[in-house]
Amino acid sequence: MTAIERESMEYDVVIVGGGPAGLSAAIRLKQLDPNMSVVVLDKGSEIGAHILSGAIIDPCALDVLLPKWRNMNAPISVPVQTDSFYVLGEKEQTRLPNWLMPPFMNNHGNYIVSLGNVCRWLAETAEALGVEIFPGMAASELVYGDSGEIRGVVAGEFGRNADGTPGENYEPGMIIAGKYVLIAEGARGSLSLQIMKRYGLSDGREPQKFGIGLKEIWEVNPAKHKPGTVVHTMGWPLGRNAGGGAFIYHLDNNQVCVGFVVHLSYENPYLDPYREFQRFKHHPLMAGLLEGGKRIAYGARAISEGGWQSIPKVVFPGGALLGCSAGLVNVPRIKGSHNAIYSGIHAAEAAYAAIRKGRSGDELRAYETALREGPIARDLRRVRNVKPLWEKYGLVGGIVLGGLDMWTASVTGAPLFGTLHHHKTDAAATGKAADFSPIAYPKPDGKLSFDRATNVAFSFTNHHEGQPCHLKLRNPDLPITVNLPVYAEPAQRYCPAGVYEIVEDAGKPRFQINFQNCVHCKTCDIKDPSQNIVWTPPQGGDGPNYPNM
Amino acid sequence: MKILVPVKRVVDYNVRIRVRPDGSGVDLANVKMSMNPFDEIAVEEAIRLKEKGVAAEVVVVSIGVAQAKDTLRTALAMGADRAILVTATDDVNVDLEPLSVAQILSKVVANEKPGLVIAGKQAIDNDMNATGQMLAALLGWGQGTFASALTVEDGSAVVTREVDGGLQTLRLKLPAVVTTDLRLNEPRYVALPNIMKAKKKPLEELSLDTLGVEVRPRLTVLKTVEPPQRQAGVKVGSVDELVSKLKNEAGVL
Numbered sequence: 001m002t003a004i005e006r007e008s009m010e011y012d013v014v015i016v017g018g019g020p021a022g023l024s025a026a027i028r029l030k031q032l033d034p035n036m037s038v039v040v041l042d043k044g045s046e047i048g049a050h051i052l053s054g055a056i057i058d059p060c061a062l063d064v065l066l067p068k069w070r071n072m073n074a075p076i077s078v079p080v081q082t083d084s085f086y087v088l089g090e091k092e093q094t095r096l097p098n099w100l101m102p103p104f105m106n107n108h109g110n111y112i113v114s115l116g117n118v119c120r121w122l123a124e125t126a127e128a129l130g131v132e133i134f135p136g137m138a139a140s141e142l143v144y145g146d147s148g149e150i151r152g153v154v155a156g157e158f159g160r161n162a163d164g165t166p167g168e169n170y171e172p173g174m175i176i177a178g179k180y181v182l183i184a185e186g187a188r189g190s191l192s193l194q195i196m197k198r199y200g201l202s203d204g205r206e207p208q209k210f211g212i213g214l215k216e217i218w219e220v221n222p223a224k225h226k227p228g229t230v231v232h233t234m235g236w237p238l239g240r241n242a243g244g245g246a247f248i249y250h251l252d253n254n255q256v257c258v259g260f261v262v263h264l265s266y267e268n269p270y271l272d273p274y275r276e277f278q279r280f281k282h283h284p285l286m287a288g289l290l291e292g293g294k295r296i297a298y299g300a301r302a303i304s305e306g307g308w309q310s311i312p313k314v315v316f317p318g319g320a321l322l323g324c325s326a327g328l329v330n331v332p333r334i335k336g337s338h339n340a341i342y343s344g345i346h347a348a349e350a351a352y353a354a355i356r357k358g359r360s361g362d363e364l365r366a367y368e369t370a371l372r373e374g375p376i377a378r379d380l381r382r383v384r385n386v387k388p389l390w391e392k393y394g395l396v397g398g399i400v401l402g403g404l405d406m407w408t409a410s411v412t413g414a415p416l417f418g419t420l421h422h423h424k425t426d427a428a429a430t431g432k433a434a435d436f437s438p439i440a441y442p443k444p445d446g447k448l449s450f451d452r453a454t455n456v457a458f459s460f461t462n463h464h465e466g467q468p469c470h471l472k473l474r475n476p477d478l479p480i481t482v483n484l485p486v487y488a489e490p491a492q493r494y495c496p497a498g499v500y501e502i503v504e505d506a507g508k509p510r511f512q513i514n515f516q517n518c519v520h521c522k523t524c525d526i527k528d529p530s531q532n533i534v535w536t537p538p539q540g541g542d543g544p545n546y547p548n549m
Numbered sequence: 550m551k552i553l554v555p556v557k558r559v560v561d562y563n564v565r566i567r568v569r570p571d572g573s574g575v576d577l578a579n580v581k582m583s584m585n586p587f588d589e590i591a592v593e594e595a596i597r598l599k600e601k602g603v604a605a606e607v608v609v610v611s612i613g614v615a616q617a618k619d620t621l622r623t624a625l626a627m628g629a630d631r632a633i634l635v636t637a638t639d640d641v642n643v644d645l646e647p648l649s650v651a652q653i654l655s656k657v658v659a660n661e662k663p664g665l666v667i668a669g670k671q672a673i674d675n676d677m678n679a680t681g682q683m684l685a686a687l688l689g690w691g692q693g694t695f696a697s698a699l700t701v702e703d704g705s706a707v708v709t710r711e712v713d714g715g716l717q718t719l720r721l722k723l724p725a726v727v728t729t730d731l732r733l734n735e736p737r738y739v740a741l742p743n744i745m746k747a748k749k750k751p752l753e754e755l756s757l758d759t760l761g762v763e764v765r766p767r768l769t770v771l772k773t774v775e776p777p778q779r780q781a782g783v784k785v786g787s788v789d790e791l792v793s794k795l796k797n798e799a800g801v802l
Contacts, residue, residue: 045581137741158740173741457565458565460565539738545563545564
């Protein structure tokens, strides 16, 4: 391919990803030095368009970043009022008493929010401080310096034809370079993966683990709406098939967020996270809440669940991994945005100090230290065994032992079991179809449950036609030669947007990729048992257009 | 020659719109907004005329809330030279009526004296399809609506119009108003370097008072309802069954 001429622009700090981590880093940099030039790039059509989270936030990190946030018109206005936890059977539920939970699991003082709206507000705050934010600009390539350090990214390339050649309206994009590049792409980011590989950042760490989170926003009957109500469930319908559970958060304006998380370590390749979610809504606990209501938005996103043991080295020459690019979710607390904000603060402080000393392009070791010894470490270290225990002993054993382990950590400061291993990647955990039976899922009723295609329309997803498919197959034959016979091609089921289909062509099966439907959740990149699918960003502005996810 | 292009900030075309529970209108909370697609075509056409050397300057104007500045910045990043925001309301739910918009635009035209106004044929939110026509009438200018091709030569505009029966070509004496249809062009991508440059382009803010226009609504929205849900289809086994169903159940044969 001939070299493409690109304009370039130099900043002090380049931030990839306009989520809580990236925006917090931008804000902190400008607080430390208003003259610092800071740019944030995001592939979503606007800030918040690709953010999907529960979300309950613990404001501890926001108190550090913006101590006056309560007077800043923040969309953080629904405090948690009641918090309950149920283990579900098919028709009944058992409530677990709150005193069983270690104190840090308590949601008192936390808020139910739309993380998308929180990010929009953080973006306004950052822009007022002079941060340049460019949504709709996908960072598609890394740019390296002479010593092999990361110098910047290529952003805003548009208009390639389906075969990859530049089309009539081709825009080459530009090189956005900086003294430091902070990568805040979220879980399983495409640039993060390249960086971790190139600099061996995951060497000697446990594999990263993931879950898929599916979410709908419902407008419910006002009589059933109680702002501040938090409900978590486990058990039915997943049972022994997979780890995971559901959340129900009553936001304001008669809106309720209904979410369902499935750990991607599940073995049965016939499991369909999307249909488990749809089935879940028919439980009496849910049906009573949702009947007469209206689903107004849908989306899905992978969640990093590896926790403390899986965090890679977070610095590399020229930059750092922030937020869920490093995997900072606290799994039992089902929260990560506070750690994302802390990581932004730490990385910004390290970058500022380095730039003041005239440094650039090297490792921000002070960030690594702050992450390993500061509030993020305190939050994640004590819960580090919950996920491995859950995987090993199933729901009940995991809750009992995980609870015991967390209580010990809470009281003595050290978990009972030391540090447990995750062992396998989620892809490797997938079992062979021959060892499992297909699962019979009920048909959606169109009132409480919906088919995949109908729901995807409520993610407001769009991809410009005629561009190259952004979901790349390392070997285009593998889906039919290996995945179909051995695993019954699970992509048809784990994809929450119906991107992957096996269709019959002249009596032969063919693997079809409907990339236009892709909601950018990254599950395919994680769960494909052959590790044959590579998620890359499509043109900027494409993908879901989430409202207040 | 100067070209004036009015642009409107509307609900993004990817968004599935939702009626407020009380039926008082469309719910705009948390909804992504962007430039009306027909206006994007109008901006593109004006920029192409400038690139051909036909126009000297492209001025974009938006009327409405302060947030419409984003829409104007997009037009500037596409290649317009200058922007004007007429702040007419601070309520995003207020949708100015076409006659009010045309009256405001006629004042802007009186100030700017463009040789050509290129507008979208309609906005995708209220689908009025009236502002361009009303503006031409207020100004006493010729109009070429639903344009699928446009050339400017010797003080006139040649407009190919998409009409019911096919295509109609008109020659209009300039100044004139042209409204765009879908096939006129395919708007360019907004390039990142141009977005950066657009931040430095002038954006003037005007109020209704300075323009001397009073906005008076003439229409009342009685109610807004969602379209009825489509009934589930059925698969038929044969042509005979289809014909019989059309005849006996649907009653259309």
